[in-house]
Amino acid sequence: MIVATVEIHVREDKIDEFIKIIVDNHRESVKEPGNLRFDVLQSIEDPSRFTLYEAYETEEASAAHKKTPHYLKWRELAENMMAKPRKGTAHRVIAPQEKSMWR
Amino acid sequence: MIVATVEIHVREDKIDEFIKIIVDNHRESVKEPGNLRFDVLQSIEDPSRFTLYEAYETEEASAAHKKTPHYLKWRELAENMMAKPRKGTAHRVIAPQEKSMWR
Numbered sequence: 583m584i585v586a587t588v589e590i591h592v593r594e595d596k597i598d599e600f601i602k603i604i605v606d607n608h609r610e611s612v613k614e615p616g617n618l619r620f621d622v623l624q625s626i627e628d629p630s631r632f633t634l635y636e637a638y639e640t641e642e643a644s645a646a647h648k649k650t651p652h653y654l655k656w657r658e659l660a661e662n663m664m665a666k667p668r669k670g671t672a673h674r675v676i677a678p679q680e681k682s683m684w685r
Numbered sequence: 686m687i688v689a690t691v692e693i694h695v696r697e698d699k700i701d702e703f704i705k706i707i708v709d710n711h712r713e714s715v716k717e718p719g720n721l722r723f724d725v726l727q728s729i730e731d732p733s734r735f736t737l738y739e740a741y742e743t744e745e746a747s748a749a750h751k752k753t754p755h756y757l758k759w760r761e762l763a764e765n766m767m768a769k770p771r772k773g774t775a776h777r778v779i780a781p782q783e784k785s786m787w788r
Contacts, residue, residue: 626775632779
């Protein structure tokens with residue numbers, strides 16, 4: 583298993599529009615083979631800060647996400663909505679190890 | 686629903702010990718009423734960086750976690766294992782909204 587977290591700082595005037603396109607991306611991403619989760623979070627303290635939580639069964643499935651039409655469309659649309667470049671981090675899973683806990 | 690993410694930078698010489706105590710904390714935390722997830726992640730690029738992903742049904746359940754014996758014990762033990770103070774962020778959930786996707 584592999585989990586990518588992505589921190590995104592959105593321009594104040596683009597928050598509503600960003601939510602629309604990230605929900606579209608979410609809807610298609612959870613259908614990908616190997617996807618375990620694609621959670622979209624918004625900071626309570628600063629609503630311009632978003633976090634994506636993308637869990638995949640394998641590194642290959644995670645990498646394949648970045649070649650999907652919905653990801654590529656999202657990336658293009660999101661480009662001018664961001665206040666600064668997004669920051670992604672790849673993680674290994676310490677717990678839970680049981681696959682059943684991820685579906 | 687509410688999700689707290691916690692970023693933790695552990696001292697290089699304390700990584701193995703930290704993994705042991707955070708797995709202990711994880712094991713008890715997932716049993717709490719209202720807990721939906723308590724994931725423990727380790728950065729692949731920098732194994733001294735950990736991320737906790739704590740999802741709860743309500744703000745009250747999330748707050749109650751900080752009064753549990755396992756949390757208090759973990760906090761005390763973790764104190765001198767951290768390279769710097771940990772950073773917690775509270776988030777609202779944009780997607781998925783379906784409760785069934787969180788269990």
